[in-house]
Amino acid sequence: MSERLALSEDILMKIDKPARYIGHEYNSVIKDRSKVDVRFAMCFPDVYEIGMSHLGIQILYGLLNSFEGVWCERVYSPWVDLDSIMRKESIPLFALESQDPIKDFDFLGITLQYEMCYTNILQVLDLSQIPLKSIDRTEEDPIVIGGGPCTYNPEPIADFFDIFYIGEGETQYENLINLYRNYKKENKSRREFLIKAAKSIPGLYVPSLYDVKYNKDGTISSFTPNVEGVPEKVKKEIVKDFSNAYYPMAPVVPYIKVTQDRVVLEIQRGCIRGCRFCQAGQVYKPIREKSLDELKKYAITMLKNTGHEELSLSSLSSSDYSKLPELVDFLIEECDKRHINISLPSLRIDAFSLDVMSKVQDVKKSSLTFAPEAGSQRMRNVINKGLTEEVILNGAELAFEGGWTRVKLYFMLGQPYETLEDIEGIADLANKIAARFFETVPKEKRVNGKVQIVVSTSFFVPKPFTAFQWAPQCSKEQFLDKAYQTREAISKVLNQKSIKYNWHEADASVMEGVLARGDRKLCDVILKVYKKGCFYDAWSEYYKNDVWIDTIKECGLTPEFYAERERDTDEILPWDFIDCGVSKAYLKREWERASKEQISENCAVKCQGCGAAEFKCGICPGH
Amino acid sequence: MKLRIKFTKFGPIRFIGHLDVMRFFQKAIRRSEIDVKYTSGFSPHQVMSFAQPLSVGVESNGEYMDIEVNSITNCKDIMDRINAVSVEGIKVTDVTILPDNAKNAMSSVAAALYTVIFKDGYMPSFDLSDGLSKMLEKDELLIEKTGKAGKREVDIKPGLFDIKVTDKGYSMLLDCSSSGNVKPSQVISKLYEVNDEKEPENIFFHVTREETYKNNGTEEEPLYQPMNVF
Ligand code: SF4
Ligand code: SF4
Numbered sequence: 001m002s003e004r005l006a007l008s009e010d011i012l013m014k015i016d017k018p019a020r021y022i023g024h025e026y027n028s029v030i031k032d033r034s035k036v037d038v039r040f041a042m043c044f045p046d047v048y049e050i051g052m053s054h055l056g057i058q059i060l061y062g063l064l065n066s067f068e069g070v071w072c073e074r075v076y077s078p079w080v081d082l083d084s085i086m087r088k089e090s091i092p093l094f095a096l097e098s099q100d101p102i103k104d105f106d107f108l109g110i111t112l113q114y115e116m117c118y119t120n121i122l123q124v125l126d127l128s129q130i131p132l133k134s135i136d137r138t139e140e141d142p143i144v145i146g147g148g149p150c151t152y153n154p155e156p157i158a159d160f161f162d163i164f165y166i167g168e169g170e171t172q173y174e175n176l177i178n179l180y181r182n183y184k185k186e187n188k189s190r191r192e193f194l195i196k197a198a199k200s201i202p203g204l205y206v207p208s209l210y211d212v213k214y215n216k217d218g219t220i221s222s223f224t225p226n227v228e229g230v231p232e233k234v235k236k237e238i239v240k241d242f243s244n245a246y247y248p249m250a251p252v253v254p255y256i257k258v259t260q261d262r263v264v265l266e267i268q269r270g271c272i273r274g275c276r277f278c279q280a281g282q283v284y285k286p287i288r289e290k291s292l293d294e295l296k297k298y299a300i301t302m303l304k305n306t307g308h309e310e311l312s313l314s315s316l317s318s319s320d321y322s323k324l325p326e327l328v329d330f331l332i333e334e335c336d337k338r339h340i341n342i343s344l345p346s347l348r349i350d351a352f353s354l355d356v357m358s359k360v361q362d363v364k365k366s367s368l369t370f371a372p373e374a375g376s377q378r379m380r381n382v383i384n385k386g387l388t389e390e391v392i393l394n395g396a397e398l399a400f401e402g403g404w405t406r407v408k409l410y411f412m413l414g415q416p417y418e419t420l421e422d423i424e425g426i427a428d429l430a431n432k433i434a435a436r437f438f439e440t441v442p443k444e445k446r447v448n449g450k451v452q453i454v455v456s457t458s459f460f461v462p463k464p465f466t467a468f469q470w471a472p473q474c475s476k477e478q479f480l481d482k483a484y485q486t487r488e489a490i491s492k493v494l495n496q497k498s499i500k501y502n503w504h505e506a507d508a509s510v511m512e513g514v515l516a517r518g519d520r521k522l523c524d525v526i527l528k529v530y531k532k533g534c535f536y537d538a539w540s541e542y543y544k545n546d547v548w549i550d551t552i553k554e555c556g557l558t559p560e561f562y563a564e565r566e567r568d569t570d571e572i573l574p575w576d577f578i579d580c581g582v583s584k585a586y587l588k589r590e591w592e593r594a595s596k597e598q599i600s601e602n603c604a605v606k607c608q609g610c611g612a613a614e615f616k617c618g619i620c621p622g623h
Numbered sequence: 624m625k626l627r628i629k630f631t632k633f634g635p636i637r638f639i640g641h642l643d644v645m646r647f648f649q650k651a652i653r654r655s656e657i658d659v660k661y662t663s664g665f666s667p668h669q670v671m672s673f674a675q676p677l678s679v680g681v682e683s684n685g686e687y688m689d690i691e692v693n694s695i696t697n698c699k700d701i702m703d704r705i706n707a708v709s710v711e712g713i714k715v716t717d718v719t720i721l722p723d724n725a726k727n728a729m730s731s732v733a734a735a736l737y738t739v740i741f742k743d744g745y746m747p748s749f750d751l752s753d754g755l756s757k758m759l760e761k762d763e764l765l766i767e768k769t770g771k772a773g774k775r776e777v778d779i780k781p782g783l784f785d786i787k788v789t790d791k792g793y794s795m796l797l798d799c800s801s802s803g804n805v806k807p808s809q810v811i812s813k814l815y816e817v818n819d820e821k822e823p824e825n826i827f828f829h830v831t832r833e834e835t836y837k838n839n840g841t842e843e844e845p846l847y848q849p850m851n852v853f
Contacts, residue, residue: 003634004635005635009680009826010825010826012638013638013680013826019638019639019640019643022636022638022639024634024635024636024710024711024712026650026651026708026709026710255636255639255646256640256643257646303653304654304656305654307649307650307651307653307654307708308650309649309650309653309666309668338653339661339667341665341666341667360665362665365665
């Protein structure tokens with residue numbers, strides 16, 4: 001039997017969920033090899049079900065395949081069962097569509113969505129039989145290019161990539177591929193291609209073309225290009241005409257259940273709110289909306305093209321979309337006709353959203369979500385989260401009147417300037433919400449007899465390009481103390497029986513902090529950790545904290561230097577070579593305002609002069 | 624109105640499990656925009672009934688499922704519309720309107736015909752015909768089944784309706800009802816066991832379900848006819 005499968009029947013019958021590896025999904029793109037001159041493998045370095053749920057990859061997959069002569073295929077991290085078989089039998093990692101080995105491709109694009117996937121990058125390269133380090137690759141190997149949010153500090157993984165694409169992928173891939181074609185035609189070297197790309201295409205960072213020098217204390221003393229004409233600063237790419245940007249109308253429909261098994265409508269990109277801990281809020285600035293008419297068209301077309309039974313909106317803060325009521329009315333009507341479920345994430349709780357939610361979900365089964373991120377008003381001023389206790393309590397009251405009985409509250413522990421009182425504020429707020437339930441809903445109307453409040457806390461990880469990029473991160477012990485204090489405080493409030501408390505693990509948050517603000521010295525650590533057998537670090541059952549800590553020390557480094565150390569605002573940060581639009585002056589201002597508990601208005605109320613206006617698009621004044 | 628849909632499952636998608644085939648059809652039917660019926664309430668879904676789940680790795684020429692529709696154009700149109708939005712390997716080959724009194728696919732399925740082919744180099748050392756006779760001489764053929772109530776022994780012999788030797792393996796008509804389903808792999812294991820031969824560790828034979836039948840006769844005198852013959 002000759003069929004398009006890289007794995008034998010023996011292997012496929014032995015492993016869990018063979019459907020992860022066989023391709024052949026509806027809407028997957030098959031091209032005629034003889035009419036293709038550039039082969040692109042797009043990778044999400046995690047398991048299929050996670051990778052397939054990612055919107056960014058779907059956009060780039062569709063975009064690249066819309067180019068003539070380019071065939072873009074998908075590849076994900078093989079799960080641990082297949083991983084060990086592939087190693088034992090030296091089976092090269094393959095792309096899903098053609099089932100051809102990745103090592104024969106022209107490009108391997110890897111999206112970097114979270115720090116804890118870094119060892120999976122090495123897994124993918126290793127299984128592909130591609131040299132792990134950029135300097136060891138030859139003309140035979142694919143160009144390895146990284147993209148996604150973690151490229152806003154790519155330094156800890158700089159050695160493993162030939163290029164990083166900084167910013168939004170829609171804009172420069174065509175130029176990059178055309179440049180590559182020319183170099184292939186002229187038989188020029190890999191290095192010549194990389195230099196030309198760095199010099200001529202905006203948004204591209206080629207780490208091998210920069211030298212980093214360090215001070216005695218481990219901080220950076222200089223960061224400079226080592227080839228003339230290569231830019232000192234790399235400016236992020238951004239889609240200016242967002243309404244008319246490419247959007248995939250026929251995304252691949254997986255057979256197996258994946259995390260996001262639905263039509264996703266990206267209604268806007270960016271966020272008007274400058275929460276001081278939030279990286280997405282800064283690096284996607286300015287906010288740009290998609291036009292209502294486009295979105296209506298997309299929804300209908302995508303439902304028809306996929307057959308999905310659910311539709312959801314994607315954005316950082318959907319309530320801020322200016323035409324939300326019109327869009328939601330349209331979707332409710334059209335989805336009702338087609339028996340489609342609507343899921344509406346990240347809506348602010350108010351009369352409008354409660355009305356909408358009661359139309360699209362079963363009130364009795366669903367819960368309300370608030371993300372105040374800090375317990376006290378003082379602390380919410382520090383982090384610039386414009387959500388007040390009054391707004392939360394009024395929203396909850398309205399919801400209780402509407403029949404909701406479940407509330408989820410999300411907080412972050414360990415943000416700068418946090419005190420015990422702020423932590424106690426978490427318990428206090430949860431208690432007040434419960435009290436509001438008992439005041440609002442008379443006994444005979446309490447459906448389940450009670451209210452359920454779930455408080456979840458995560459640990460704060462300072463990220464590049466935020467006001468808190470200079471802040472010290474808590475140690476594991478401090479984190480755990482704060483979690484105990486939260487638990488303790490909740491156990492003391494009147495309505496403690498109605499409140500449940502969950503907290504995240506602290507180990508991985510510390511390591512995430514190390515990697516998020518790390519420098520190039522960490523490349524060796526990641527490589528060594530991987531060689532010791534670690535990958536799938538984002539999965540708590542596979543995360544080995546001891547190995548990470550020991551390896552950092554073996555390399556002569558300390559986790560504290562990266563995580564707990566407060567940076568001076570004059571220090572050269574590893575990511576300073578990136579110009580993401582928001583200026584350092586603005587971030588410093590915000591860092592100072594945080595210390596004074598001063599809030600800053602959002603872009604819709606008053607421009608904060610963050611610097612992103614230079615892109616001349618979206619909400620910014622002056623264009 | 625209910626429709627019985629016959630389809631194939633071939634090639635790489637034979638590694639898709641039964642639940643995922645159901646999910647595939649739910650989405651394919653939405654894409655085809657046929658006037659399918661939905662349950663009411665939050666999270667509406669289509670009502671589907673499958674004859675007998677196909678094991679992962681097995682191919683088929685004769686799978687059946689029932690769906691419910693509000694209205695139809697004609698059967699050929701329904702078939703063409705689903706095929707237009709299907710994938711390589713899953714092809715609708717027939718659509719039949721169910722008579723009002725018909726039982727659903729799951730409760731009426733009775734038997735299935737399988738082609739079993741030994742892969743190159745994996746022909747058993749016993750003679751196919753002698754080996755088969757030796758197995759069928761036994762009074763009972765017990766296999767261990769693990770169900771909800773733990774392990775139990777089941778006799779599969781009554782479920783072997785008809786087995787013929789072919790060039791490269793066997794053709795087997797087996798019980799395929801929800802209560803007495805026998806899988807070709809269970810029969811092959813028994814054959815090896817009875818003939819004192821060890822089964823190879825690799826996948827050494829290939830199975831195709833050729834057709835699925837219901838019993839249009841009586842219990843004493845069964846008349847096995849394809850699921851879409853009434
Ligand atoms: S609302 Fe705040 S936390 Fe949410 S995306 Fe915007 S800036 Fe980030
Ligand atoms: S320039 Fe002003 S309006 Fe534009 S993103 Fe920055 S703060 Fe917001």
